[in-house]
Amino acid sequence: MSRELGETLHVRDRVAYVLPDVPHDAPAAVREGIARRRITATGGQCPCGARMRRPSRAERRQAQRTGGQLVVDVRHESDCPAVTATLTAAVRMWRAGGGR
Ligand SMILES: [Zn+2]
Structure with missing residues (x-):
């Protein structure tokens, strides 16, 4: 995830999601994409149906043992404005001055 779209912080067995505010001066596609990502990151369901899958206990233990990062996967539908590539492009x- 790019820093502009949010960040995941790991401290031992704790995870924090740092999410951007929805910029009110942004185009609708950006506002909607960020709002949808905030919904899924806080345990809700995106209008496209996507939810964040919580890592299993085994996955959390493995990451803790190896010092590796947990990868949290959210699979938005391809036409959802929260898809990373779509939102990044928007x-x-x-930022380049377009997209209204
Ligand atoms: Zn979605």
Whole structure:
């Protein structure tokens, strides 16, 4: 995940999600994509049906033993504005002065 779209912080067995606010001056595609990512990151269901799958106990233990990172997978539908590639492109277009 790019820092602009949020960040995951790991401290021992604790995980924190740092999520951007929804920028009110952004184009609708950016606002909607960020809002949907916030919904799934906080345990809700995206309008496309995607949910964050919590890592299993075995996955958490494995990560703790090996010092590896847990990868949390959220599978949005391909036409969802929260898809990383779609949202990243919308943010870039907005930052470049377009995307309204
Ligand atoms: Zn979605």
